[in-house]
Amino acid sequence: MENEFAKNELDYLKHYEAEGFTDQYRIVNDRLENLKTKATYSPDDITILKEHRYEGMSNPSDMSLLYVIETTDGSRGTILASFGANGNTSVHSFMNDVPKGNISKDSMVPPDSKK
Numbered sequence: 001m002e003n004e005f006a007k008n009e010l011d012y013l014k015h016y017e018a019e020g021f022t023d024q025y026r027i028v029n030d031r032l033e034n035l036k037t038k039a040t041y042s043p044d045d046i047t048i049l050k051e052h053r054y055e056g057m058s059n060p061s062d063m064s065l066l067y068v069i070e071t072t073d074g075s076r077g078t079i080l081a082s083f084g085a086n087g088n089t090s091v092h093s094f095m096n097d098v099p100k101g102n103i104s105k106d107s108m109v110p111p112d113s114k115k
Contacts, residue, residue: 023077027090043097045072049104
């Protein structure tokens with residue numbers, strides 16, 4: 001059975017927004033910035049709850065990664081980053097600095113999976 005979220009990042013974004021993950025972020029000066037509140041965070045300030053990888057249908061090098069995160073001040077949301085040869089590495093560099101203890105052991109489990 002095909003995962004209903006497998007085709008498009010937008011499906012996951014809609015799913016997580018409905019679950020209350022409504023904040024969006026970007027990397028500014030090596031810190032994660034909440035686009036709405038302008039609060040900034042270091043890698044120690046966030047927890048990665050889920051990660052979803054996407055490979056381009058027509059071009060396998062066209063990849064992206066969706067991170068679902070929560071911050072120490074209770075902000076919850078997503079950040080989408082391109083991945084691969086043409087990707088912006090600032091998001092991935094930041095996420096690689098998140099302490100292992102702040103990464104959910106189920107981070108790669110799709111949201112519709114049953115345990």
